[in-house]
Amino acid sequence: MSDRDTSQDQRLNVTQLFQEHYDALFRYLVRLTGDGDLAADAAQEAFVRLVERPPQNRHLRAWLFAVATNVVRDTARARARWLKLLSGSPDRAPMGDVLPAPDASAESEERRKLVRAALDRLSWKERTVLLMREEGFAHHEIAVAVGTTTGSVGTMLARALNKLSAELAPTSESLR
């Protein structure tokens, strides 16, 4: 295979990776941070780093999510948003508010706020492992992203599920 072919393949791969994973990454980051601008910046930065310093491993999707998670964390710290993210306020901009769907109803808006508030009560690691699980990542990939052992991911996930469901269950009964 010539250099030109290799270059074209790499170009196609990057484009393909972007098309396949950008939306999921952006959605994950919005849920993680509740900040659409921050999510867009982090997602973009992850793909730029993929081009500039491509990883050696083949788990590019997990790598993208891990990089974007780190970017969000570092950026949030730098912007002094970190405490705000951790403390979480039910009244703050809820997930999806920055980018409301055109057909968003009042009911879905209320649910979004409730989920956002419940997520904000989780710790950063609990929120990360929970949202990465929702995106279908294996435990060892989640462990790399949050900097922990594979074995402890299950425990963290159980804690996060219990917390979040405890927050949402009463609301769920009232809304259904």
Added chain:
Amino acid sequence: MSSLVGSHLSEGDLVRYMDRQMDREELRLSRAHLAACADCAAHLDALQKRAALVSAWLGEVKVAIPDEQRALAMAAVQRARFRRRAVPWISRGAMQAAAAVLLLLTVGFATPPGRAFVGSTVERLSGDPPGPLAERLLDLLGRDPQADAPPPAPVTAPPPGARRDSAGPAAAAGPAAAGRTTPNPAAAARLPEGMSAPVEFTPTGNYVLVRFDHHQREGSATLWIRDARQASGQIVAGKRNETLRPTGDGLNVANQRSSRAQYTIIIPTRYRFVRVKVGNAPETTISVSRAKQDWVWTVSLADGGPD
């Protein structure tokens, strides 16, 4: 594995079981335990319901992704890809090696101390006389407007009645000690009396420092610098009405008989030879190493000894 045998499954184990994150053996043991343990089975069931509830809530919350954001991100990726293609890939090790070589060349050839070190090393290693390659390298190190100048006039015989100055061991070694050859007693013997040999190499500054000390006879001592367009003098110590006057062909030093001044004349470097005329004594020539361009020469303008 031990936690899966004989005791209840932990919540972490249940999540790993639920998410199919166990290896085959763990899975077999967990299945066996769940089949026999109603508590763990109920716990697993509750956990699965909670996970489904959370997934449902998260799934219901739609996150709209504006096309503008996606387009901006894609444009940034394209720019990054363009930058990456524009810069040829060079390994970090190769870049570090190139930087080290560049640094060595810069220090070795573009700075006076570096040239002095490289030149002296070449001189030491090349023997006397240097070989053709060493000559070329020394030419490169000392390339200057005088590079093609004809050799200087031979050193003249010492005037009668003159004496050697005692400026130290290096002073007795003759000009060759500061030049590109090893100390040569014969050359030192040809020095005019009243003039010492170069005594010190100073790698700092872009100047040749010529130091006159001892007692100076009345009249003038003229430094002739081949092809010099500029020359200046500066008395740095012991001034006693000495005057330093740049001339068309060098620097004229007018001194007082009674002077004991020790002063330094600063002349531009990059000259191979410095001609020095002491009073009425014949002119002599001091060769400057092609490699070493910063020197201190002590020239004693003695007039029959100390007062």
